[in-house]
Structures are given as structure tokens and as C-alpha cells.
Amino acid sequence: MTSFSSSSSSSSVFFSQTCSVCGCDRRTIMHLFLLLILHATAADGQIDPAHCRYALGMEDGRIRDQDITASSHWYQTTGPQYARLEPDGDGAWCPEGQLEPTDSQYLQVDLGRLTFMTVVGTQGRFARNSGNEFARAYRLNYSRDGVTWKTWKNRLGSTVMEGNRNAYTSVINDLHPPIVTRYVRLIPVTRVSTTVCMRVELYGCQWDDGLISYDAPEGQLMMRPGYLIASLNDSTYDGTHERLSGGLGQLTDGVVGLDDFLRSRQYHVWPGYDYLGWRNDSAGTQGSVEMEFSFERQKNFTSMKVHSNNMFSRGVKIFSSVTCWFKPRLTAGWGAEPVVFKTVLDDRNPSARYVTVPLNQQTATSIRCRFTFADVWMMFSEISFQSGKTNTNKQTNTQTIHPSASAPPDDGKTPVLIGCLVTIILLLVLIIFFILWCQYVCKVLEKVRNPAANQSNLQRLTCVCLCPLACGGGYAEPDVTQCTPHQCFHSDAPHYAETDIVRLQGVTGSNMYAVPALTVDSLTRKDISAAEFPRQQLIFREKLGEGQFGEVHLCEAEGLPEFLGEGSPLPERDGRAVLVAVKQLRADATAQARNDFLKEIKIMSRLNDANIIRLLCVCVTSDPLCMVTEYMENGDLHMFLSQREMESTLTHANNIPSVSLSDLLHMSVQISSGMAYLASLNFVHRDLASRNCLLDRRLTIKIADFGMSRNLYSSDYYRIQGRAVLPIRWMAWESILLGKFTTASDVWAFGVTLWEIFTLCKEQPYSLLSDQQVIQNTGEFFRNQGRQIFLYAPPLCPPSLFELMMRCWSRDLPDRPTFEGLFQALRPHVHQ
Template sequence: MRFPPFNIFRKYLERRSSETESGVQLTAVSGMEVLQIRHGLLLFLLAAVRAQVNPGVCRYPLGMTGGQILDEDITASSQWSESTAARYGRLDFDDGDGDGAWCPDIVADADIGGPREFLQVDLRSLHFVTLVGTQGRHADGMGNEFAQRYRIKYSRDGSRWVAWQDRSGRKVIEGNRNAYDVVLKDLEPPIIARYIRFMPIADNSMIVCMRVELYGCEWLDGLVSYSAPAGQDMIYRGLDVHLNDSVYDGTVGLLMEQGLGQLTDGAWGRDDFLHSHVYGAWPGYDYVGWTNESFPRGHVEMTFEFDRVRNFTSMKVHCSNMFSRGVRMFRQATCHFRTSESDWESQAVSFHPPVDRVSQGARFVTVPLGDRMASAIRCRLAFNEAWMMISEVAFQSAGTAVYNTSLTPRKRGHPTNLLPGEDPVHKVDESNTRILIGCLVAVIVILLAVIVIILWRQVWQKMLEKASRRILDDELSARLAIQTQAFSFHHSSQSSGDMSNSNSTYERIFPLCSSDYQEPSRLIRKLPEFAQSLEDLAGSSKSSTPPQACGSDGAPHYAEADIVSLQEGATGSKSYSSVTAVNMSLLSGKDRDMREFPRDKLTFKEKLGEGQFGEVHLCEAEGMQEFIKRNLPEAVNDCLNTAEGGSDTPVLVAVKTLREDANKDARNDFLKEIRIMSRLRDPNIVSLLAVCVECDLLCMITEYMENGDLNQFLSSHQLNDETQSSDKATVSYSNLISMCTQIASGMKYLSSLNLVHRDLATRNCLVGKNYTIKIADFGMSRNLYRGDYYRIQGRAVLPIRWMSWESILLGKFTMASDVWAFGVTLWEIMTLCKEQPYSQFSDEQVIENTGEFFRDQGKQVYLPRPACCPAVLYSSLMLGCWRRNAKQRPTFQEIFSQLGESQA
């Protein structure tokens, strides 16, 4: 059963994910449209072919249903009768002449060694096939034959056939259960072939008939096979890492020959080669790797064979660059060319990629091939470290081939007016050249007009955006001016109100603007229940908050500020011309104490996570102790100087970086975050220690506690119980209460500044010595906690299991919604983080339960009382944090006092 609030919420979010109304988002989408149009225009005019395939997009029907595949290209080993010939094996198609499908003469045998019947499709050229569809025969109710199981064989040249198998080695594909429904099956790994055979499997008592369709796109690389040394195994910290090409369809020994595999499957390896896109795969699955010790000459040689002579412009190689584990991309690529069966040409192309000693992310390296003509390429990739790993290789060539997605129908039957050997797929009618040129000119004019309209739309959108931002600045600045005594940084309070265009470095949980969320008054028209209980809505009573605040009651995220207002206060202008101007304003006034830290004194230790606009790294900072004494109060300084070894000892810090390719909005948001973080001074809030802003790669350096985040810390402990003995580390109940009290203290400090965290959870709390707790914000950027966030069509991410009902349904983020999240965090701590909140619910069920909280009819499900949590603490504090009426929830001051009494 689905509740109306959830249905409205889901439809609303899906619509917002596909439509964009805010100014910044419209600009981004429009800019992408311009790039796509320009890119398509260049391809159309220059007849250049984009060779790199994307399996997620390459899913076009190849023509069995639509008739693009001709009858003579569909053959079979046998047929039951002329009315069940191979040409009738087209999925979801019945022209009335035949009996509605292909049926073999001999019943398919379940025995692997028995006779094999097949339906063969000739695609006329190499294609990248990612999906197959099958259907049985019903013949207008006169038949009921279908294939319950089948196999697939494929060939690139028509002579050498390969049996397809999935990544687990299974060759049999589950087919149909009736004669009517179409069953689609993804091919993992995909197939690169010209000829495809469907081979039905059934017992002796069953007659089978099939109709089929293939989905994919033309294989524009033209790569027929590659040869390379077989991948090797690595031992990393006792872990076996297998770097072999597991789906290679050629012969495999010491050398892989005459086949294709993982290097052409369209799947790119992750930054960390120990992880894979494939669920349950072994470490190193996505990569093919070799160690320098096995190659005395210091390079790996790979040979690529193509279907014909081509004019090659470049080769793209996806490499791992995790140098902290002894892996780097190749140091040099030297490629030789051959146009026939003769010897290799003596003139080679050599390329030295730039060395990256900072980022360990995997990346594509483009090797220019200088428009060389060849049907085979042999490349030697020189080692740059102990290991070299590759996950994908793609070639780009220029020519006159037409990109064929098989979307243009062709007439059924035999082609006419073709000379022997001509391919109807690539047939060009030269008699209509003038008409074609006229059409091209018309298309170019239309595209130019579209580009002009898009650019004009962007200009107007930016103008409206600036006007609305000024209005919002004035209104919120007047309101926040009342709280100057509560803000320790009241001189910059103007900057904390502008949230309408911010893209937080934290990958913002929700876009907080009036166009991205419906106000309750709009929802009343759609959901009558809102009208009945409007007075009970948390925070929806009479409020002076402007509509642009979107229900957040004027309280900004604690890690956001307004760089535009910052500029205005420092320079008297809301515009800036360079990063240097922004940095000067950032370090002026009270910010002058936030000094620049030398980047060369940071030593990379570990990558903690990756967000939408940057990365978080664990680093050692030399000389940071003396630096801290100048910038932070004694209370914070004492907490940081707990490491042994004195002031010269390197300090572990978290370094948050902004990507070099980040846009202006992301850069502004990053500087806003520095602005706010530099003002926070509390022993239970992670402090900003220093910045690196004198170059384009912006960094902020914050504390990092030696015991990591609270979620991982508690999950590795058990409650101290004298009746049980275990080698696992223990923690006492009083320690748990102390942790909760410290989190409440930090949140009390944030609430005193009217700052909303919006993602309070154990994953966002760090643990130091003596169970010291500090609130941070790294959780969302870590792959470890991706399961804690609900993703909407790959765009918005929501920690729904920690969110209040009004945050999910109404988009309202207030101090009261942080109190709700604190109750869930308290529950996590009392369960020692052994399970996820509402672990028995799916994400959809969690949102449905939110609808019950809105109804308040006693059907909502609460998190159960943890075993070690006293009944009084559960009923008075936890359940109090989850009250439906936000005004009835305790404040953080009250929570802190109650926990202090429990601790005493």
C-alpha cells in the first residue's frame, strides 16, 4: 500500500529530477545542450566517428522488429515448414504470411552434446550488442511454443564461433515462460560481433519456436581483436588481487590472442582497483594489470587488429594511478603501424603523458596517433611504477563511414540496384547530392537559431537570478541582524542568508529554493489532509521567513556562507575578476588570522572520500602544531596537541580539495564554507586549521581525530559486560552517554548560531583520545556510506533514515529537524552502530512510514528501544525527538541538560 504523501513526494521529485526551474540549473542544462548541439554538428559536417562506446546508451534495436535487418540476413539450421522459416523470427512482428515465429525442424535437445539448432542473424558489420529479447509463437491463438532456455554463439568473421557466457561462467540464458511476453536479457559482458546465433534448449517432449531482437549499436572502433600478455596477480596486504582479463574470448596462455575482453567492454575501472562495479567480484576484477618485475625490457606490448585500413587520430587508455599502492599510468607509449600483412612501419609515434603526483584517481589518457593509416597497431606501454593497470582501450578514427544506429527502416526483401559486394547499410545515393547539401544547410541554420535562443535564454536567466538574489540578501540580512549577539561573526551575517543558488561542497542534501519545493499552501490543493491539519504542521504557522527560504526558517547550513556578500563587504562590489581577488577578501578583516599553509608540507596518506565537487584526503601536516597556536584558541589547541613528540610531530589532518575543473558556483560555495568554518570555535566541532588558496586548486585543512568516525569506531566495539568475555574492544554505557552529551553540546553551539547541520549522524562524528567527539561533515562524500543516502534518478541524495517527516515531505530544515536526526544518532550510539536505522525497511517503505508520521493516526513505526538504553531515556528523550509537532521537540539545550543529569 502506498500512502498519498509518498506518491506526491515521489512524483514531485521525479519531475524535479527531469525538469529544472532554478536559474543556476537552467544555465547548466542549457550549457550542456549547447555543447551537445555543437558536438553533433561537428560530427555531422566532418563525418568524424566517436569510437568510445557507452553500454548504458548503446541499446538501440538493431532491426529485427523494424525491418532494418533484411530477410536474407536471417538464416537457420532448419525449419519446421516454410511458414516457420527463419525470416519469421522477428520479435513482436507478424506480417500474416507465416505462422508467427521461427520453429526448427528437430526438437532442441537439452543434452549439451546433442544436436544444436540455431537462428542466425547477420548484422552486416561489427556491432556492440548489449541486450537481447525473445518471444514465443502464439499465431493468433493457434500456437503456444516458446523457448524456456537458450544459448548464444557469436562470430566476428563467420568462421570462428565463440559461446557467450556471463561473468560467472554461466552459458544458459533463461528465456520465456509463455508465448506472449517479451523477455529482455542484458548481456554481461556485452558482445562485439557481426553474426549472432540463438540456440534454443528444451527437453524432448517440447517443441520450441522463437522470435528475437538484438539491441546495441555499431562498433565504430572496428577493433577485431587485441593481443597482450595475460594479466597477473598481486598480493596487497595479504589480499589476493587477480588482474586477469576474465571475459577474454580468444585463446589465453602466457599471451592473450585473437580475442576481445574487458578492455573493450565499455566498463571503466574505479579509482580504487580493489573495488569493482560488478557486485561480488574479486579485488582487481575491472583491471588487467602487469608487474614491472616480469618484463625485463620495462614495457608491455599490445597488438590491435582492425577490420580494415583506417585513419587513426587517437587512442584512449583508461589507467589506474593509485601510486600509494605502487600503481601508476604508463610513462611512455610507442606505437607502430601496419597497413597489410607486411612488416611494421619503421616510423613510430611516441607520447609521454604528464606525470600526476597529486591525484590518485583513475583517468583516460589520450595518445595522439597523428592521422596514421593502418589496419593493425602495436603499442609498447612503458612502466612508471611497480605495477601498470588498464581497464579500457578505445580508438578514434576519421573517415567516410556513416554512423549507423539502425534506426532508419529498410525495405524487406532483396535489395535492388546494388552491385555485387556492395553493403546496403553503407550505400550512398550520389544522385541526390544536391538535395543532401540543401538539407545540411537547412539543418545548420536551424541549429544556429536554436543556439542563439539558448544563449539569449541564459542571459535573461542570469539577470533574473541576480535580481532575486539582491532581494533575498536584503530581506534575510535584516532578519539576521537581530541575532548579532548570538553570532560571533555578526559583521558577516549578511552572507549567511543566501542559499537559493548554493551548491554545497557537501553535495547538498536538498535544493533549498522556492522553485524546488512546494509550499504547504500548494500541497493543500493536491492533498486535502494538509488542510485538515495545517495548524499542526511543524514550522508552518505564521512566520516571517521570506518564501525564498523554503521553510528553513532563515537558518543556513553551518558550512555555507555567501561569497557575494563577502566581496561586497571587502571591496564594495559584488563581482570579482579572479581567484586572487576572492582570496584577498577571504583573508581580510577577521579572516586575516586564517593563514595560508604551505602545500608542500602536506603528505598524502589516504583518500577518505569523494564528493560532487572535490575530494577529502587524510594527510600528515608538518609544522602544523606551531601553526595551530597562532590561529586557534587554547581550548582547541590543547585538544589538538595530544600527540606525542612535541611541536615537530606531524599532525593528522583532513584536507578537503576543490576539483580544478569546478565551475564558478562550486568555487564560490567552497569559499563560503571556509568563511563559516573559520568562525566556529567549539571543542565538539571540527575546526578549520588552515587554507591553501593561493593557487587554482583550493584546499581547506581541518582537524582529523585519530580514531576515525564514530560509526566505524562503535561497530568495532561491544558493550562492556562482565558476564561475557571476548577479544573485541569494549566500551561502557557511561562512555556512550558521554559521547551523546558531547554531540548535544556541539549541536547546542550550532543552534546558538542559528546554523542547521542537515546531516547529523554517527558517520559525521569523529572520535579522538579518551572518547572525545567532534561533529564533522565527511559522511556523504565517502563510498562507505552510500547506502545511507536515497538517490533520486542519480541526482539528489537524501539521508531519509535520519530525516524528520517535514524535511522529507515539505523540504523544511530547521533546528527541530536536527533534533529529530539527533534522536536517530542517539539510537545508533546505543546500538553500537550494529545496524542501519530501519534496516528492515526498504527506502520506499521508510518514506511510506513518513506519511504515517504526517497522518499521526498511530500507525507510524518508531525505532525500537536498544537493549542497553534505559526505558526512561528512550521514552523521554528519543521519542521526544521524534514528536510530530516540531514545537514539542526538546531543544539542544534541554537535551544537553538531560544527558548531563543521566551522566551524573
């Protein structure tokens, strides 16, 4: 929970500016463009809580006054209809009289339909300095039917959320876990008698699944003699728990379990937390597990997606088959003909996965499925349903409507509808013509007004408002041509510096590297300087990550020190096996991915620095192609810091993992040193972040590229048109708006990485801004009118270091420090 001081008015600033030459208004054009992006990126299937954060309509009025009620209100002007979050308004809901600690006054909102709710925002009543009432804490109750009410609690069991600290600043609370609901009640909580007022916004997205409850046996404990291995219960289930009944829980929270079920995407939880699991030979689950799913209305089901663990080294496999029965109405019986689906079991790939079960367009309000065990354990983390339109044609008595029957009379609305459609099409054609005309005028006038100007100076480019539409939104997708000045501004403008480099896509993720073009000519085996290692000496231990065409595995490399000989970069083994990370190209990879893989090997073989991940050897004489790199035993820096606290007497006394300020400074120096080395070779990383900095057991940091191969950090990336993903919260404004990636943009990302380090990676950069607001904020950097939002100064960060971060975020590229300068500036701090 963090205070959120930026008002909603800032979200529209980016759209309200006009082109200084042609005067065209961008609000409508850019709003339509972002809507197209949002529709294009909407994911099918299960909801992703990290991106399901849209305002549900309190502030903008989509939620009607009659849908906002309350247990009481003080005055007519403090009724529930005034409980809308506003940047400057003086309205609010205030319950009658003084709120006592024993009171249960509430504000109730009817969302109109089932909603997946992820965030709650609250304010107090400021009333232009004449009021000072706010709720310091509150509880949240919710209901899917308006009859049965449930109390929200976080993953640790607490039901009270921290509220406001003053009357004017917005406070945003993420719901962990999120909830599926239609009705919401906010219940202010106080320890002393006080006056309370609240303004509210709710965030989430539509719950198209329609699922209102699932029934199943409660999850079980995985035991080994003497200790507990994993607890596989449904800890967030909001129904009854003896046998899970009448509620929803972890199978619908949008959190997909990892390949290793003992690890979790959540912090401070127990092993097995993400999965609901059962043992084959326990009471009530001999041979199979039966689950029942109930929906708010009748639907025509096309498929069911079940995310299942498959860690067969621990006796866990996806189900061998499933049989589903359907109940068309609540009062009807189960259908006699079930759908039977047999799973294709794969004993070679231990990855958790979605299994899609076809449901053959069955119409139902309830589904009962029996899942058959394939091994000792069966574990699910998510279940979702896909459906088409329900056939609503009904027969009346014995009459049947035939295709030859006469059509119903025209009600007179058809001509009006056709006229509206024609008008819309004409308007779109006029808008496109107007955009092209404005661009032409901008180019001509710019040449006439300032023919001798330095055309690389972005402040002189007056037609930037048209670039996002002319160049596909101005976003640089990894597999398409960049938006360049040739396309958007002047036909005679110089190239950007990076137009003379080649983009190389990492095959284990969507990451991109900018490297000198001379290094990636046509490749053969003789171009690869890394030695060929015997493939049979690599022993698989664990999968670390995967992407579209590749996977990263943890392996033991037998005889590797002897193979590498003297001068080996391997650390001292202390008698232990040599662990390495093996990046492997999958068999179904495209020819382009295969070529990129070989190029990546050639590039990595050139890198030789203490703070850059090292390529040790390769296996490329036969398929699958592999590259073997150092394995960093302490994982990535983000995970390492997020699980630690600042060093103190308390952490020492309780053996809490901790780091010191000196440790953080030393980490910063190492990253700046590694990036200075890359900059000296004219390499542009494009995705510098704590997730891409790895640590060995001596806490040496090495910069790598594996971050985007891990689903763990999917929320850090913004998806464009369903394919490209961009780490926009780490990207410089010119990278987002113009597709320009240089060493200077890496310096910007380094500043954000420093900010992560000194917040101990406890918070995502700009965590209270949506992805769209982050993009809008980059527009403020371009206009440079003092409205841009910067990251706040971390409490742990020395003032001189925060000034260095701010220099990294300078609007103009020449004002940003170099990596060598950053290294020289940071190094003295380590010894202070």
C-alpha cells in the same frame, strides 16, 4: 535478470498527446528534441556500457528479414523472420519439432556491422492465448567475422542465461561482460523435451573503434610471501590465453578501473579484476610490454587513449613512453618510422588516468605498440582509438589528378539535393513559428477561460506540451537559469517556492543544493564560523573521489580531538588515529567555484544533527582551500547493503555479511530524521539516494553529498547537453519536467531511497527502463491518466511500508507526506 512487463508501446505515449487548447501534436517535436539531446550527449572515446542500451532494430524492422536466419523452423509462420520482440504479436521463431536437451538449434541475427552489445531481451509465443511456448534458458554465441564463433559467459564463467517464465512477459538480460560482435546466435536450452519459441530484441550501440582483436602478454599475479594480493589477468578475453591472441576482453569492456586497483566496480570478483597488469622483471616483460591491435578495415588514426593505474605507493605507474608501428595493409610489413611518445610522469597525484597518445594521422589496419615501464608494475584497464576519415584517393598507373583538372560532369542530382535542403530549412522555420504562435494562443485562451483560477495548479496548465522546447527541454541544468512558469506559461503566474533560494554547486561534483538566499551573501573569512586547523597536521592516506574543481581525500588529523576540545563530535578512537574526509579545492578552480566553496563551508557550519555529516574545521587562510568533515568508515549505504544478504540461518552458518529487517527499518528512520532536520531549515537536498547516505562503524547514518564525486555511480546520472547531470531515477516528475525542486520533491526521492534499502541496493530503480523511458514516464505522472509506471513492491518490504512509499510518489505535491510525518510513521516499526 528481471522480468520486464511494460510494452514498447508505452515508450511512445508521451509523444502522442496533444495540447488541449491548441491541439498541436508533440510526437515529432519531442522526438526531434530527444534526438538532439542524444547526439549532444554522445561521449567521445570509449563506450559507456551503462548508457549503451539502444534497441538495435529487431522490433522496429531496421534489421531486415534476410539478416535473421535459423538452423530450422517448424512451420512457415514460425520462421526466423517472425522472431521480432513485439508487445502483442503472435509471431515467433520455433525450431522444428521438440527441443531435446542435446539439441543445438539456433536463431542467428546479422547486425550488419560491428556492434557493442550490452543487453538481450526475449519473449515467448503467446498467439492471443492460443500458444504457450517459450525458452526457459538459452546460450549466446557470437562472431565478429561470421567464421569464428565464441560462446558468451558471464564474469563467473556461466554460459547459460535465464529465459522466460511465461509466453508473454519480456525478460531482459544484461551482458556482464558486454561483447563486440556482428553476428549473434541465441541457442535455447532445455532439461526436458519440450516445444520452444522465441522473440528477441538486442540492445547496444555502434562499435566505432573498429578494433577486432588485441594481442598481449597474459596478465600476472601480484604476490606477497604467503598470499596473493591481486590477480591481474584478462579474465573475459575471448581469444587464446597462453599469450592473449585473437580476441577482445577487459581492455575494451567500457569499465574504467578505480584509483585503487585492489577495488573493483564489479561485485563478487577478486582484487585487481578491472586491470590487466604486468611486472617489470618477469619473463617476457623485461623493461617493456608489446601489444598488437588489429582493425576490421583501414583507418586514419589520430590518437590512442590508454587508461593506466598510477598507484605508485604499490609500485604502479603509468608507462614512461610508448613506441607505435603501423601496418597499412594485412599483407604489408610494419612501417619503418614509428610514432614515439614520452609520458609526463606525476609523482604527486596517485590517480588512475587516461593517457592520450597522438598517432599523427597514420593510416593502418594494424598497430603494434611497445609500452615502457616506469616502475615495478604497469596496469591498463581500457584502450581505445580515435580516427578520422581514411584517404581513399588512389592513383591509377602513373596518372595524377591535378587540382586544375576539369570537374566531373554533373549527374543531375545536385539541384534535387539543394531543393531538399531548402525545403527542410523552410519546414524548420515554419515549425518554430507554429510553436511560438501556439504558445501565444495558449496564454490568451487560458486567461479568457479561467482568469480567477489558481495558476499554480499544474492540472490547469494546458500548454505544458510546449514547455520543453521553449525552455531548453524543461531540464534544470545546474549552471543555467531554471525553466519557470514565467517562461513557459503565464506572465502573471506566481513564482515557485524555490525561486527565492540560491543554487549552490558542490565543487567536488555536479551536485546542487537549494539553500535560503540570505545565507549566501558576499563572504569573507570572518563569515566562516568553523575553526582554522593547521594544514601540516593533515596526513594524506587515500583519494576518495573527485570532480571538476575538487577532490575528496582520506586523511589522518593529528591532534584533532585536542583542537576541537570538549563537546567534540568525534567518536571514541579506541587508541586509533583520527580519520577525516578532506574536501579540497583544486588549484585550477574558477573564481566562481572558489566562491561556491566558501559558501558551502558557511552552509555546512550551520548544520548540527546526528544524521547529517558534520563539518569539523577548515583550512582557508591559504590555498588550496579545504574543509574537514567526519569520515564514515563503512562507506556509503548503497555499497554497504549491496554486499549483504538478509539475515538467515544460512548466513549465520556461513559467516555471510547480513542485515535484518530491523536494521533496514532503523536505517530508514535515521534518514527520515536527518531529512526532517534539513526540511526544518528550508534546505532542499536535491540528490537524496542511498549513495549519499554514509555509515560510521556503529552503523549510524549521516546524509552527505559526496555521491556525485564518485565515478562509481556515474550510471545513476543522466547527462544533459554534455555538462549537467541529473539523478532522474530519483527525481519527482515536477523536477524533471519543470525544474521544480522543493521539500516535496525530496520526499519523492526518499521514497525511492526506501525502495533501494528494501531491495538491498541490488537493482537500480526502473532498471529496465532507459533514461529516455524514465523521462517519458514522468509525462504520464503529469497527465495523471493511470498509465504511469511505479516501482514494484520489494519482497522484503512490509505492505504498510510500501503504502508509505506510494504516498511519497503521489502526483500532487500536497498529497505527499512531510519528513516529520514520515519519521513519526516509521519510528514505531523499529520496535515491532
